[in-house]
Amino acid sequence: MITDTISLQTRWAELRQQQPKVRIRDAASQLGVSEAELLVTGVGETVVRLTDNFRDLLKQVPTLGYVMALTRNDVLVHERKGVYQKVSFSEHVGLVLGPDIDLRLFMQRWQFGFAVNENDRRSLQFFDAQGQAIHKIYLTDQSDLAAYETLVATFRASDQSTELMLTPPVETVPDKADAAIDVTGFRAGWLAMQDTHEFFGLLRTYGVGRQQGLRLAPEGYARQLSLDTLNQVFATVAERELSIMVFVSNPGCIQIHTGPVKKLVQMGPWYNVLDPTFNLHLNETLVDQVWLTRKPTADGVVTALELFDRNGQNVALVFGERKPGKPELAGWRAVIDTVLTES
Incomplete structure (x- = not known):
């Protein structure tokens, strides 16, 4: 085109x-x-x-x-x-691993x-x-x-024309019916995970969509929440000055904030974090589902909030601050427990 x-x-x-x-x-x-x-x-x-x-x-x-x-x-x-800082590339993925700018880059996109x-x-x-x-x-x-x-x-291109050749989007493949999934095997694989990064491979192995996978999760490992619960989590994290990780993604990039959130402001449909070095703008009218997930790792269970849009795409993840080799922050689990008790 x-x-x-x-x-x-x-x-x-x-x-x-x-x-x-x-x-x-x-x-x-x-x-x-x-x-x-x-x-x-x-x-x-x-x-x-x-x-x-x-x-x-x-x-x-x-x-x-x-x-x-x-x-x-x-x-x-x-x-x-x-x-x-620390910009590097493997075959298809780029990394930026500074303390402030933290990115995963999917270069084929x-x-x-x-x-x-x-x-x-x-x-x-x-x-x-x-x-x-x-x-x-x-x-x-x-x-x-x-x-x-x-x-x-x-890096100026020799071609400075105003023409742009675009490619039509690839049609998304609908999830298989739940009845066609080896649910027993999928749940066993979930419980056997040693790292949260294994979840994508688990979904691919069993041919399960991400949102579908949360529906089919082992008992107690995934729970759908209201959008209000997400806001309560942010408010509680800010009040307790807890460091969290906020991942926002599109097909070509994941950007990660690690640290506290402080100034929370509602502006019409937008829920905002407006801190000096980190801003987040969330259009609440476009969030379709919010899930709480628990995934086993070698360091213990890791708890996350996962946001999905109306097309079933995972658009954001929220964790307590953590690094491989260290267990999840007790303060993050306490925030989740407090909010779930109150909701």
Whole structure:
């Protein structure tokens, strides 16, 4: 699919006249296009197309210094400030393992990259083959602007056209019927896990969807909760100054915050964490289900909250702060027990 850029430029200009504060993702939705299709209309003015050498580019991001990393899906926006450190890649997965910026990057999904200057707010933005945003990196007042300009010049693509060739999305495969699942084997596999990362492989082995797997979990290991319960967990964590881990994901990236949450603010349908180095924006109207899960590991049971959108996609995970080799925080379990008792 090739975008009719000239027509789209006109339509977007008209929309911005009508709605001066409209965000590009919302504008794209209103205009029936992807965010990348809107962004590419600015090439030659406010946007520079970058090469697809994303691995080498990301290895240079630490030179930018203190930045803001943004990863989102339709339900949540995760913003974390800090410095990119320990950037590495295996065959398909990239890692950023700093104390502040903590990412898992699924590079087969990365298709387009742009450098953007929006009213002197500079960023690097990356998109998948359907034009959906994967990850964005925004400069702050403490960033190295000269390093940013060097990076953009180094990775500037020879093609600076405003055409964008997109690929239609792959249709999702519906879950198999519960009756077709070896539920006994799946539950035994759940109880035998030694690491939470084994859960994805367990689902794949038994051909089970993630949400379906929670329904079929062993007794006492998964429980559906109300959205109010999630808010109570955040409020209790903030009150007790407990360090947690918040994972927000899309098909190309998982971004993780580890630390406390303090300033919690409700703004219409949005439930927000508004702390100096971490912001989270949760659109409550788009959350379909919240689950409490318990998964065995070599370090004991690990308790998590899992959020799903209306398409059954897992969009966020919340844990107590933990590292392999250490048991789950007793304070996190106490928060969960307190909230469940009160709900």
